[in-house]
Amino acid sequence: MASDGVWLSVEGQRPAHTLREARKTLEGAQGEVVLDFSSVQRIDSGALQALGDLADTASGNGIHLVLSNVSIDIYKVLKLMGLTSRFSFRL
Amino acid sequence: MTEKNANLSEDRIAYLEGLVRQARAAAAVFTQYTQGDVDRIVKAMVTVGMEQAQHLARLAFEETKIGVLEDKAIKNMVATEFVYNYIKDKPTVGTIREYPERGVAEVAEPIGVIFSLTPITNPTATVLFKCIVAIKTRNAAVFSPHPRAWRCCQEAVKIMYETALKHGAPEGVFTCIEAPTLADNVYLMHHKDVSLIDATGGRGAVKAAYSSGKPALGVGPGNTPVYLEKTADVGMAVVDIITSKTFDNGTICASEQTVVIDDEIYDLVLKKFADLGAHICNEQETALLGRTVIDPETGFMRPMAVGQKASDIARFIGLPVEPNTKLLIAPIRGVGPEHPLSVEKLFPVLSVYRAKSVDEALKVCVDVNHAGGIGHTAVVFSRNDEIIRKFSHLINAGRIIVNSPGSIGAIGGVYNDMVPTVSFGCGTGGGNSTMDNVSVYNYLNIKRVARRTQAPMWFRVPNQIYFNMYAVESLRQFPSRSTIIVTNPVLEQIGHVDIVRRHLPLQTPVHVTVIPEAEPEVKTVMQGLEALNFYEADQIIALGGGSVIDAAKIMKLKYESPQADLEELGAPFLDIRKRVAQYPTEKTKRAPLIAISTTSGTGSEVTPFAVLFDKERGRKVTLADYSLSPDVAIVDPQFVMSMPKALTADTGIDCLTHALEAGVSVYASAYTDAHAMQAIRLVFKYLPIAYEHPDDEEARTMMHNAACIAGLAFSNASVGVCHALAHAFGARFGIAHGRANALMLPHVIAYNASVPAKFMPSPHQRSYNAHKKYATVADLLGLGGQTVEEKVKSLLVATERLLDRLEIPRSIAGLGISKEAFERAVPDLSMMAFDDPSWRPTNPRMPLLSELSDLLWSAYQGRSQAKAVEAA
Numbered sequence: 001m002a003s004d005g006v007w008l009s010v011e012g013q014r015p016a017h018t019l020r021e022a023r024k025t026l027e028g029a030q031g032e033v034v035l036d037f038s039s040v041q042r043i044d045s046g047a048l049q050a051l052g053d054l055a056d057t058a059s060g061n062g063i064h065l066v067l068s069n070v071s072i073d074i075y076k077v078l079k080l081m082g083l084t085s086r087f088s089f090r091l
Numbered sequence: 092m093t094e095k096n097a098n099l100s101e102d103r104i105a106y107l108e109g110l111v112r113q114a115r116a117a118a119a120v121f122t123q124y125t126q127g128d129v130d131r132i133v134k135a136m137v138t139v140g141m142e143q144a145q146h147l148a149r150l151a152f153e154e155t156k157i158g159v160l161e162d163k164a165i166k167n168m169v170a171t172e173f174v175y176n177y178i179k180d181k182p183t184v185g186t187i188r189e190y191p192e193r194g195v196a197e198v199a200e201p202i203g204v205i206f207s208l209t210p211i212t213n214p215t216a217t218v219l220f221k222c223i224v225a226i227k228t229r230n231a232a233v234f235s236p237h238p239r240a241w242r243c244c245q246e247a248v249k250i251m252y253e254t255a256l257k258h259g260a261p262e263g264v265f266t267c268i269e270a271p272t273l274a275d276n277v278y279l280m281h282h283k284d285v286s287l288i289d290a291t292g293g294r295g296a297v298k299a300a301y302s303s304g305k306p307a308l309g310v311g312p313g314n315t316p317v318y319l320e321k322t323a324d325v326g327m328a329v330v331d332i333i334t335s336k337t338f339d340n341g342t343i344c345a346s347e348q349t350v351v352i353d354d355e356i357y358d359l360v361l362k363k364f365a366d367l368g369a370h371i372c373n374e375q376e377t378a379l380l381g382r383t384v385i386d387p388e389t390g391f392m393r394p395m396a397v398g399q400k401a402s403d404i405a406r407f408i409g410l411p412v413e414p415n416t417k418l419l420i421a422p423i424r425g426v427g428p429e430h431p432l433s434v435e436k437l438f439p440v441l442s443v444y445r446a447k448s449v450d451e452a453l454k455v456c457v458d459v460n461h462a463g464g465i466g467h468t469a470v471v472f473s474r475n476d477e478i479i480r481k482f483s484h485l486i487n488a489g490r491i492i493v494n495s496p497g498s499i500g501a502i503g504g505v506y507n508d509m510v511p512t513v514s515f516g517c518g519t520g521g522g523n524s525t526m527d528n529v530s531v532y533n534y535l536n537i538k539r540v541a542r543r544t545q546a547p548m549w550f551r552v553p554n555q556i557y558f559n560m561y562a563v564e565s566l567r568q569f570p571s572r573s574t575i576i577v578t579n580p581v582l583e584q585i586g587h588v589d590i591v592r593r594h595l596p597l598q599t600p601v602h603v604t605v606i607p608e609a610e611p612e613v614k615t616v617m618q619g620l621e622a623l624n625f626y627e628a629d630q631i632i633a634l635g636g637g638s639v640i641d642a643a644k645i646m647k648l649k650y651e652s653p654q655a656d657l658e659e660l661g662a663p664f665l666d667i668r669k670r671v672a673q674y675p676t677e678k679t680k681r682a683p684l685i686a687i688s689t690t691s692g693t694g695s696e697v698t699p700f701a702v703l704f705d706k707e708r709g710r711k712v713t714l715a716d717y718s719l720s721p722d723v724a725i726v727d728p729q730f731v732m733s734m735p736k737a738l739t740a741d742t743g744i745d746c747l748t749h750a751l752e753a754g755v756s757v758y759a760s761a762y763t764d765a766h767a768m769q770a771i772r773l774v775f776k777y778l779p780i781a782y783e784h785p786d787d788e789e790a791r792t793m794m795h796n797a798a799c800i801a802g803l804a805f806s807n808a809s810v811g812v813c814h815a816l817a818h819a820f821g822a823r824f825g826i827a828h829g830r831a832n833a834l835m836l837p838h839v840i841a842y843n844a845s846v847p848a849k850f851m852p853s854p855h856q857r858s859y860n861a862h863k864k865y866a867t868v869a870d871l872l873g874l875g876g877q878t879v880e881e882k883v884k885s886l887l888v889a890t891e892r893l894l895d896r897l898e899i900p901r902s903i904a905g906l907g908i909s910k911e912a913f914e915r916a917v918p919d920l921s922m923m924a925f926d927d928p929s930w931r932p933t934n935p936r937m938p939l940l941s942e943l944s945d946l947l948w949s950a951y952q953g954r955s956q957a958k959a960v961e962a963a
Contacts, residue, residue, distance in 0.1 A: 042120075042123045043120065043123070044120055044261060044262065045113070045116040045117060045120055045261055045262040045263055046262070048116050048119065048120065049116075073122070073123045074123070076122055077119045077120060077122060077123060078119075080115075080118070080119035080122065080203070081115065081116060081119045
């Protein structure tokens with residue numbers, strides 16, 4: 001599905017799963033895709049891997065990937081992994 | 092590219108990169124964990140570690156062929172249970188310690204990825220320990236075991252990892268290199284994502300870790316000296332040494348290596364060793380051992396002997412011993428290459444040395460310590476505390492074990508209350524970054540959160556001040572056996588000294604010391620001191636202006652404490668509470684000082700300051716300490732009624748300067764402000780009257796009180812740049828202190844009221860506020876103005892008008908000082924003013940040398956600051 005302004009909610013209990021699923025959405029999307037982290041309190045290695053893959057896909061498809069409502073603890077994890085430069089963040 | 096990959100295949104590099112990548116992600120994920128999370132995981136790991144202790148010991152024993160199975164199991168248990176007992180209640184997440192009284196908190200920050208090398212001698216125990224500590228501190232670890240112990244270590248890592256994962260640890264938190272090589276280690280030691288190297292092992296591993304340029308905890312070899320002193324409990328010592336040296340066949344690097352035994356007990360000790368299963372080698376056997384278990388090329392122990400039984404070593408080298416021999420004891424006659432057995436031996440061979448004296452014994456222990464054991468461990472057996480103290484001061488070892496076994500003692504938590512560990516920091520002597528028994532706090536970055544604190548302030552003044560006309564009558568209440576009046580010739584001549592005499596209790600023996608009118612010099616003070624000593628004074632009355640009272644303060648100081656070194660006490664300082672010089676508290680005599688002021692300006696009758704003129708260097712030295720404050724102040728205006736007009740003006744402006752500088756000082760408080768503001772109000776109201784109508788008793792009284800009240804303010808808030816500059820150019824050009832202040836004052840007000848080029852650090856205040864304080868003064872005086880700037884200008888106008896009314900010259904040039912002479916002096920004067928303690932750290936602006944120079948030139952030219960502000 002090709003559209004502008006896709007918004008996806010990341011599941012708090014299994015963020016890695018949602019993020020992997022989101023990759024399929026990205027493949028047909030254009031413009032901006034917003035991933036809402038408001039339900040996510042903690043992420044694991046799987047979620048980190050999925051985020052890295054999403055960033056690769058977005059970059060290849062010219063998609064602007066926005067992470068919204070990311071908690072500061074998760075933001076620090078992304079910072080430690082060197083991933084923050086690959087996304088935009090929205091409060 | 093920081094990685095060193097010269098000897099690695101691409102596949103191997105990809106493998107190693109994968110390990111680090113997993114660990115990095117795990118470490119990042121781990122930062123989200125709470126204390127409860129990690130404590131739950133640690134507890135589970137410890138439980139499993141205890142369950143698996145024997146299994147892992149067996150794997151280690153079978154793979155390495157080193158040590159004793161049972162002892163390895165105990166080591167695994169110590170590395171889990173004992174360590175857990177120490178760390179279980181230690182906070183390691185978030186705020187870990189707080190010091191509310193200091194406003195400081197310590198906050199834990201995980202390190203990240205730790206590259207962890209483990210040794211062949213204690214393989215699984217080290218892995219268990221490091222896994223537990225890493226989880227407790229939210230770090231990830233990549234393990235690189237010794238190549239001859241990697242399978243057992245891999246199993247230990249696997250057990251710990253699976254347990255941790257099961258209880259919620261991040262994926263990839265532990266990994267272990269399969270079949271590790273030196274090239275792997277070099278690659279990972281230089282990897283950008285490795286944050287810390289924890290290298291437990293031999294010299295090579297530790298050196299490689301430190302050479303990598305990464306932060307490293309390196310734990311290396313030791314060479315434990317033992318001093319068995321003649322007062323020791325010999326029976327206990329021998330058992331302890333055997334227990335320790337045979338534990339895991341001597342593989343713990345803290346185990347005893349050379350026992351230095353006092354001559355008096357040497358034979359007894361050796362007999363007890365022999366009785367308990369040790370073989371005492373003769374000279375030939377010792378030489379044989381030295382040639383075989385120590386490599387003559389390297390001077391280090393041969394690997395084939397490490398962790399082997401004493402009887403096996405003996406059999407291997409052809410030494411006939413009993414089959415159950417526990418220990419081979421080799422007497423040596425020195426330390427060094429010619430005595431090969433004086434080095435580290437991680438097997439049950441123990442050197443012994445017969446010492447003829449304590450000094451010889453300690454010397455040999457130092458030699459052993461320096462033969463490869465610096466920073467590690469040392470042992471002393473003695474009942475003599477002085478021997479133990481001397482040993483601990485001499486020997487450079489992170490663990491000095493007293494009356495207990497070296498290896499088990501160093502581990503901590505068994506024979507003593509040291510931190511339980513299997514990782515011994517050896518300090519800089521051992522090339523290590525720590526000397527600790529390594530534990531959780533070595534695995535954390537500890538952040539200090541320092542809140543702004545406000546040091547307690549003070550308001551200290553003499554406890555007796557008598558004021559108003561005829562206050563001198565209060566002298567009657569001060570009986571004395573020998574009173575010295577310190578005064579100047581003029582005051583004696585005009586009868587002031589007689590007034591004082593009349594008011595002393597009847598029959599008080601009184602002697603008068605007359606000092607010159609000029610500012611006191613060291614010579615003057617010493618002459619007065621001679622009089623105090625000659626008459627054995629028990630009371631000093633200073634009758635005069637600031638110079639006389641200052642001189643009397645210093646005389647009292649030297650009289651009561653002859654050891655006081657004026658040069659040292661006058662040394663520069665930044666903060667009076669932290670200065671190097673300490674004023675003497677021991678007094679050989681007591682002579683209270685009663686200060687009667689005869690001018691209305693210095694406030695010296697209540698201040699803790701005394702200014703001494705250093706004639707040789709052409710500068711003033713300020714002494715400052717509350718012990719200098721007079722005990723009693725008498726502020727009686729009858730002594731100032733005849734003050735000349737010029738002196739009235741100069742001292743009055745000195746008083747105003749004190750109050751204004753105290754008012755804007757960064758040490759100003761509600762207490763000092765109350766006094767400063769009142770003094771300012773009194774000066775503006777009464778100084779012109781006292782100047783123009785010298786007989787006006789009310790004006791004289793109020794000015795006399797104002798001087799004392801300003802003294803109370805600046806005794807506690809200090810003064811500022813105006814005084815520093817006045818001291819400098821006053822001393823150089825012989826200008827009276829009050830007049831020098833008058834010449835600087837408007838320029839300094841304008842300077843302090845403008846936004847500083849450099850702010851003065853002032854924890855006592857919320858912000859720079861000098862301009863507002865001047866505005867408050869303007870309000871107090873009813874000078875008008877709407878804005879702060881207008882009010883500052885009003886104050887400048889009022890100050891300049893006051894100076895004009897007092898007929899005080901408004902420029903330094905006006906005093907007849909040539910521009911050339913002043914120009915030559917300015918660089919020195921700026922530096923002298925900068926060195927003057929008057930402004931530090933109280934002036935509201937931190938003065939730059941160039942600013943001090945500008946202020947001096949501004950005063951030289953004498954241009955109106957009020958007009959300058961208006962023009963600006």
